[in-house]
Amino acid sequence: MSTAAMAGRAASTTEPLIRFENVSKTYAPRRNGAAVAALHGVDLSVQAGSVLGVIGRSGAGKSTLIRLINGLERPSSGRVLLGDAEISALRERDLRAVRARVGMIFQHFNLLSARSAADNIALPLEIAGWTRAAIRARVTELLRLVGLADQAGRYPAELSGGQKQRIGIARALATGPDVLLSDEATSALDPETTRSILALLRRINRDLGLTIVLITHEMSVIRAVADRVAVIEHGAIVEEGPVFDVFTRPESEVTRSLLVGEMGLSLPPALAARLGDAAHPGATVVLRIAFGDATADTAILARLARETGIDAAILAGTVDEIGGRPFGALTIALPPGPDVEARARACLATHGIESERLGYLPQAREAFRVA
Numbered sequence: 001m002s003t004a005a006m007a008g009r010a011a012s013t014t015e016p017l018i019r020f021e022n023v024s025k026t027y028a029p030r031r032n033g034a035a036v037a038a039l040h041g042v043d044l045s046v047q048a049g050s051v052l053g054v055i056g057r058s059g060a061g062k063s064t065l066i067r068l069i070n071g072l073e074r075p076s077s078g079r080v081l082l083g084d085a086e087i088s089a090l091r092e093r094d095l096r097a098v099r100a101r102v103g104m105i106f107q108h109f110n111l112l113s114a115r116s117a118a119d120n121i122a123l124p125l126e127i128a129g130w131t132r133a134a135i136r137a138r139v140t141e142l143l144r145l146v147g148l149a150d151q152a153g154r155y156p157a158e159l160s161g162g163q164k165q166r167i168g169i170a171r172a173l174a175t176g177p178d179v180l181l182s183d184e185a186t187s188a189l190d191p192e193t194t195r196s197i198l199a200l201l202r203r204i205n206r207d208l209g210l211t212i213v214l215i216t217h218e219m220s221v222i223r224a225v226a227d228r229v230a231v232i233e234h235g236a237i238v239e240e241g242p243v244f245d246v247f248t249r250p251e252s253e254v255t256r257s258l259l260v261g262e263m264g265l266s267l268p269p270a271l272a273a274r275l276g277d278a279a280h281p282g283a284t285v286v287l288r289i290a291f292g293d294a295t296a297d298t299a300i301l302a303r304l305a306r307e308t309g310i311d312a313a314i315l316a317g318t319v320d321e322i323g324g325r326p327f328g329a330l331t332i333a334l335p336p337g338p339d340v341e342a343r344a345r346a347c348l349a350t351h352g353i354e355s356e357r358l359g360y361l362p363q364a365r366e367a368f369r370v371a
Contacts, residue, residue, distance in 0.1 A: 016045035017178065017211050018069060023078035023088075025064050025235075038064040039235040042078070048178075051205050051212040053226035053243070055219065055258065061235040062215040066181050069213065070102040071095040082179070100128065103172030107184040109164040111156040117167045118143065118152040124174045142170040146200060162193035169200065173210075180204070182214035186221060198224045219258055223247065223322055231255045244322045248290050248329075249354065267315055267331060275359040283360040285334040285341045286315065290327070290354050300353055301332070308347050310340055333361060 025039040039061045046052045056062050067073040068080045071087045080088045085098050111120050118139050125135045143149045146166040156164055165185060172180055182201070186194040202225050205212050216222065222229050222243060229247075230240040231254055238252040250256045267275065267286075275286060291300065301312050317330040334340050345355045 015048065017048040017083060018044075018046035018213070019079070019081045020044040020065075020068070021079040021081070023068065023075045023080060025061075025068065025073060026076045037235055039068075039075075042235075042237055044230055044237055044240065046211060046213055047228075048211055049205070049209045050228060051202070051214070051226045053222035053229045054213065054215045054232060055217065055222055055229060056215075056232035056254075057217060057258075060232045062217075062232055063183065064235075065232065066183055066213060066215050069179065069181060070099050070104060100175050101178045102181060103175070103177040103179070104181040104183065105165065105168045105172045105185045107188055109156070109161075109168045111164055111167060111171075113156050115155070116152065117148065117154050117156075117159065117163075120156070120167055121170045121174055124171060128175055138174060139170075142173055145173070145204075146170045160193075161189050162196060165189065165193075165197055166200065169197075169204070173204070173208075178211060180210050180212045182212065182216075184216060185214065187216070187218070194221070195224070201225050219247075231258070244325050244327070247322050248327055271315060271361060274361055276362070277359055279360050280362055282336045283362050284336060286331065286358045286361055287312075287334065287341070287344070288329065288331050288356045288358055289348060290329045291352070300348070300351060301330075303351065304344060304347055308343050310334060310344050310347075312344070331358065 020042045023039055023042040024037070027036040027038060029035045042065065044065075054062050054065060064073055068075060069082065069087070071090065075088050078088070079086055082098055082101065087095070087098055090098060112123070115123070121139045121142055122135045125138060130138070139152070140149070143152055146169055148163060148166050148170075151159065151163060151167075154163075156167075159167065168185075169180075180201075185201075186197050189197060198221060201212060201214075204210055205225075212225075214221070214226070226243050228241060229243050231238050231246070231252060233252075233254045239246060239250065239255050246255060247259060250259055279285075289300070301314070305311050312332040312334055315331045315333055317328070319326075319328040321327065334344055341357065348355050
């Protein structure tokens with residue numbers, strides 16, 4: 001993705017709360033090993049009150065990125081700022097005040113087994129020196145917020161995974177932070193519980209105005225809760241922007257590969273195995289098309305046939321909603337012909353439909369029979 005394109009997508013009238021300025025992080029080599037470059041040249045802003053999702057494969061640099069925000073890691077070069085405070089330049093003693101502004105929830109909950117739900121939530125308040133009466137009132141408020149007012153006396157072993165994560169969220173909110181960091185907070189949960197936790201995070205963002213940064217390897221999590229998404233690969237941000245824009249018009253191969261399964265656009269395995277880059281005589285052209293108004297454009301193939309005489313076969317597709325906006329996408333096969341692709345894509349373009357060639361399938365008739 002070009003620097004100009006990223007800058008255009010990142011434009012905002014809201015002052016950033018979190019800023020990464022040309023940040024790199026290299027870990028010192030272990031015995032008989034080489035140094036590990038976890039991040040390099042990261043420029044990223046998080047607007048106050050927004051939800052940013054950071055997605056990437058294992059080892060891409062997600063955890064390092066999020067640990068730089070609360071000062072658990074320091075950059076090898078560049079600056080990390082929270083508001084006016086340059087986290088990367090603070091001494092350990094001065095970091096305590098900054099860390100009080102940042103709550104964190106974890107994949108495996110990190111609750112203390114010997115403490116009840118209420119006492120787990122109370123722990124950061126005890127450390128901060130709150131009075132018993134103030135702690136009791138705050139814990140009661142937070143239990144109600146996360147929907148567990150009746151579970152105050154239960155211990156972690158008596159709670160479900162979703163309940164443990166709700167207690168973890170309440171604990172992270174205890175001191176009234178400005179930022180909530182989520183480190184794969186739903187990856188250990190079943191799909192239904194994941195949906196309820198994501199809905200809770202979205203409500204917290206909306207009602208409390210809390211800025212949330214979540215890291216995940218699941219596009220479905222990004223789609224459910226985030227306003228913006230940053231895609232990280234090999235320690236670099238390869239794409240960043242509003243979730244709808246990145247999902248519907250991905251500009252990097254990494255993003256496309258992450259989206260294929262999530263958007264219901266993966267080809268049947270038998271067809272995917274035969275998809276190639278070479279246009280052999282009689283080959284079927286495979287296109288992916290996307291449209292932002294799913295209700296209006298689901299009849300686009302009928303228009304294509306009517307206006308050009310080209311009959312397309314649907315190989316895969318989805319009609320969905322992203323960030324409250326309708327979206328549709330189809331993977332289609334065109335019949336063979338010397339100018340079929342050019343005419344089809346020109347017709348689609350006149351209707352505002354973006355298209356991308358994925359490759360070619362040999363034996364066009366068989367491909368159409370599968371569809």
